[in-house]
Amino acid sequence: MLKTARRLLTNPTSLSGIILLVAFAVVAAAAPSIAPPPENSRDPFMIPRDGFQTEPEGPSAEHPLGTTEGQYDILYGVVWGTRTAFRIGVVITICTSIIGLTVGSIGAYYGGWLDDVLMRITEVFQAFPFLLAAITLTSVLQTIYGRGEAGPLMFLAKMLAMVTFGSNPTKNVDPVQLQILTGMLAIIAFGWMTYARVIRGNIMVVREEEYALAARAIGVGHLRILMRHLLPNAVFPVLVIASMNTGSYVLAFAALSFLGLGAQRGYADWGQMINFARNWIPSLAQHWHIVTYPGLAIVLFVLAWNLVGDALRDVLDPRMRGHDL
Amino acid sequence: MRTGQARKGAGILLIVIGLCLLTVISVYLLKDISIWILGRRNEAQVVAAWAEEVSGEGSTPYFRYFVRYQFATPHGETVTGISAVAAQEWAGLGMGGPVNAVYQEQANVPQYGVGGIDSGHRVTVVYFPLYPAHNRLDDTRLVPVLACAYVPLLLLGWAVLAGGRHLIRQT
Numbered sequence: 022m023l024k025t026a027r028r029l030l031t032n033p034t035s036l037s038g039i040i041l042l043v044a045f046a047v048v049a050a051a052a053p054s055i056a057p058p059p060e061n062s063r064d065p066f067m068i069p070r071d072g073f074q075t076e077p078e079g080p081s082a083e084h085p086l087g088t089t090e091g092q093y094d095i096l097y098g099v100v101w102g103t104r105t106a107f108r109i110g111v112v113i114t115i116c117t118s119i120i121g122l123t124v125g126s127i128g129a130y131y132g133g134w135l136d137d138v139l140m141r142i143t144e145v146f147q148a149f150p151f152l153l154a155a156i157t158l159t160s161v162l163q164t165i166y167g168r169g170e171a172g173p174l175m176f177l178a179k180m181l182a183m184v185t186f187g188s189n190p191t192k193n194v195d196p197v198q199l200q201i202l203t204g205m206l207a208i209i210a211f212g213w214m215t216y217a218r219v220i221r222g223n224i225m226v227v228r229e230e231e232y233a234l235a236a237r238a239i240g241v242g243h244l245r246i247l248m249r250h251l252l253p254n255a256v257f258p259v260l261v262i263a264s265m266n267t268g269s270y271v272l273a274f275a276a277l278s279f280l281g282l283g284a285q286r287g288y289a290d291w292g293q294m295i296n297f298a299r300n301w302i303p304s305l306a307q308h309w310h311i312v313t314y315p316g317l318a319i320v321l322f323v324l325a326w327n328l329v330g331d332a333l334r335d336v337l338d339p340r341m342r343g344h345d346l
Numbered sequence: 347m348r349t350g351q352a353r354k355g356a357g358i359l360l361i362v363i364g365l366c367l368l369t370v371i372s373v374y375l376l377k378d379i380s381i382w383i384l385g386r387r388n389e390a391q392v393v394a395a396w397a398e399e400v401s402g403e404g405s406t407p408y409f410r411y412f413v414r415y416q417f418a419t420p421h422g423e424t425v426t427g428i429s430a431v432a433a434q435e436w437a438g439l440g441m442g443g444p445v446n447a448v449y450q451e452q453a454n455v456p457q458y459g460v461g462g463i464d465s466g467h468r469v470t471v472v473y474f475p476l477y478p479a480h481n482r483l484d485d486t487r488l489v490p491v492l493a494c495a496y497v498p499l500l501l502l503g504w505a506v507l508a509g510g511r512h513l514i515r516q517t
Contacts, residue, residue, distance in 0.1 A: 167434070
């Protein structure tokens with residue numbers, strides 16, 4: 022473990038990724054100090070506005086990164102958007118990994134018809150183009166949640182809200198958060214398949230190893246073999262994929278927000294902020310700041326996770342050890 | 347000995363949680379299945395449609411949309427129901443006027459239009475014939491997504507039960 026950490030820290034690729042991630046983490050943690058929310062603010066994630074003028078304003082002393090259309094402060098949005106990006110990226114990654122690991126490992130361990138059924142389900146989900154499927158499911162979910170009926174979907178939303186926003190599951194979900202959760206649920210629904218396929222392949226290899234056969238021979242339970250012996254030896258590639266996918270999930274959510282399906286208007290989310298630039302594409306030379314800063318934040322955030330994932334793969338892959346990374 | 351008792355206690359707790367979860371899910375499932383399988387479709391008339399602001403002071407306004415509808419069963423019973431609808435659906439129902447909370451920034455002041463109330467509009471509803479008060483706006487097109495949502499919850503309930511049983515058996 023220490024060796025892996027040392028390798029990661031001495032590798033220039035991973036080091037740059039880690040530095041970027043740490044910088045984002047610091048910005049997220051210090052958001053209330055860097056961009057303090059207004060006193061009367063109910064939700065610090067709602068970007069404060071300085072008037073209602075349509076045309077964006079350039080950088081000034083009051084708004085160091087300028088304002089978008091509708092006078093939303095860009096610095097505030099970018100800073101608080103970091104928290105949104107971490108929340109969304111990490112929670113989606115955890116949920117998709119858990120689903121993928123469960124489906125893949127059960128299929129691989131028990132094999133037979135169960136494996137066939139689980140893998141066919143996985144293939145059905147894989148057959149859909151990811152972003153298109155996420156867009157469709159988000160709109161369907163927004164229609165369902167708009168009706169406000171309690172049901173299994175509302176239960177899922179409450180669980181996800183508890184994990185993502187720390188909200189109380191016995192209370193109604195905030196409508197602003199609910200809109201974000203619909204996008205997250207859609208990405209989770211169509212984002213777990215890679216994990217399932219990868220872990221299935223790895224478990225099929227390690228389940229034939231001697232330690233696994235020995236454990237089975239002495240009568241160790243299935244769950245224990247799976248959790249204690251097989252998963253720990255098969256999970257490393259999934260960590261690499263998870264790290265690389267975190268950036269992709271944030272990107273996918275930004276795409277949903279850009280299309281008006283993710284975060285609500287005025288919420289501190291990078292994709293939603295770029296959405297403000299849609300009406301100003303012909304005059305972007307003049308209003309360059311409305312797209313540059315949130316865009317840069319997305320690019321660097323995704324790049325950071327990709328660099329860390331790339332380095333993790335190189336460090337954890339035995340065939341790459343000893344090579345210059 | 348103490349570990350064994352703790353395991354047994356945890357096992358019983360998990361089984362109780364699992365049973366509660368499965369009971370709640372089953373109740374919802376029964377309510378949904380009664381509509382999905384035995385439900386009868388009918389045309390209802392919108393008697394009122396309105397929007398309510400649910401956001402607090404100082405935050406971006408957020409609206410919820412409601413319709414009150416009325417329909418008659420083949421037995422002559424008149425049933426009234428209220429349903430919330432999503433903003434997109436509000437548009438789809440043809441309520442007329444500005445569909446969503448419209449932002450009129452040109453005036454440099456926020457103004458929010460909530461759409462014209464269009465009483466008399468007809469919507470499709472689905473109801474349980476034995477108990478027409480159990481009705482809702484037709485959700486046939488949403489059934490696949492609604493039904494899929496039960497799968498993870500049923501699996502979760504089953505896993506909690508299995509975990510509890512496993513702990514008890516270990517003692």
